[in-house]
Amino acid sequence: MNETTWHSILFWIMALIACGSAVLVVLTSNIVRMAAWLLVSLSAVAGLFFLIGADFVGAAQLLIYVGGTLVLLIFGVMLTASGPLANLSTPSRDWLIAAIVGSALMILLIFTLINPGIDWSTDSLSENLEAPSGKTTMSIGLALLGIRENPNASSYLLPFEIASVHLLVVLIGAAYLARAKRRSDPPTPT
Amino acid sequence: MTPIGLSPYLTVGAVLFVAGVVCMATKRNAVGILMGVELVLNAANLNFVAFNRFGKLGLDGQMFALFVIVLAAAEAAVALAIVLNFYNNHYTIDVDHGEQLHG
Numbered sequence: 001m002n003e004t005t006w007h008s009i010l011f012w013i014m015a016l017i018a019c020g021s022a023v024l025v026v027l028t029s030n031i032v033r034m035a036a037w038l039l040v041s042l043s044a045v046a047g048l049f050f051l052i053g054a055d056f057v058g059a060a061q062l063l064i065y066v067g068g069t070l071v072l073l074i075f076g077v078m079l080t081a082s083g084p085l086a087n088l089s090t091p092s093r094d095w096l097i098a099a100i101v102g103s104a105l106m107i108l109l110i111f112t113l114i115n116p117g118i119d120w121s122t123d124s125l126s127e128n129l130e131a132p133s134g135k136t137t138m139s140i141g142l143a144l145l146g147i148r149e150n151p152n153a154s155s156y157l158l159p160f161e162i163a164s165v166h167l168l169v170v171l172i173g174a175a176y177l178a179r180a181k182r183r184s185d186p187p188t189p190t
Numbered sequence: 191m192t193p194i195g196l197s198p199y200l201t202v203g204a205v206l207f208v209a210g211v212v213c214m215a216t217k218r219n220a221v222g223i224l225m226g227v228e229l230v231l232n233a234a235n236l237n238f239v240a241f242n243r244f245g246k247l248g249l250d251g252q253m254f255a256l257f258v259i260v261l262a263a264a265e266a267a268v269a270l271a272i273v274l275n276f277y278n279n280h281y282t283i284d285v286d287h288g289e290q291l292h293g
Contacts, residue, residue: 026209038228054239054242056252057255060259061235061259064260069263070228073221073266075270085219088218090217105208109207140253153250156253166260
């Protein structure tokens with residue numbers, strides 16, 4: 001089997017795992033199982049990033065999203081979902097409305113994708129000089145400092161600095177918001 | 191076998207996006223709503239990187255995806271702090287009980 005066949009097989013495996021886990025996140029009512037399926041879905045999306053050739057973004061997804069944000073969500077789940085709060089089911093009327101809205105949105109997106117009047121892609125690699133090829137770390141690092149190959153392309157130095165300040169602000173804010181306080185008295189059972 | 195083009199990646203992104211929107215709309219658990227937000231942001235990231243590879247987006251697609259990952263982590267931290275405060279004050283995480291600002 002040549003490389004294209006392996007690429008296609010791996011794409012279909014990762015795509016089915018990602019989509020299936022996302023649908024299971026919606027359908028499960030146990031919050032801990034939702035977190036587990038979300039972990040599987042995000043890891044499959046990281047696999048899709050690696051298949052496209054964006055290795056740095058895939059590694060960042062695994063490190064930051066799966067290893068940071070999702071662990072934070074699991075902390076939140078473990079701190080708050082105890083006993084009867086672990087399984088909160090939605091009334092079926094809300095499921096019906098959400099299914100209608102979700103199907104309408106899905107039909108709209110699929111119609112946009114298969115519309116033959118829109119030409120999305122360029123396959124000639126001579127136009128796409130910055131195609132991800134598996135060695136993107138140096139280009140991303142240089143772009144974050146403001147150095148691009150194409151002199152007309154935008155620099156990312158200012159968003160880099162703003163993101164750093166943003167992370168500092170969020171660190172201080174979240175630590176202050178979630179500080180230990182004297183707990184209010186539990187409500188009397190009605 | 192023909193190589194995978196742009197449309198399959200966009201379809202996976204669309205499915206993830208709709209799953210995230212339905213998750214945000216139906217879950218009663220506040221952390222479940224946050225998980226829907228994560229799904230939506232991942233769908234957008236997949237679209238960005240797919241257009242980098244197959245479209246005319248250049249390296250900007252991957253840069254946007256990196257910044258989306260950073261900002262999503264920051265937003266999850268603050269949202270979880272708010273959810274913890276809600277839990278400490280109301281002793282429940284059910285968003286149906288958050289109706290004190292109800293008109």
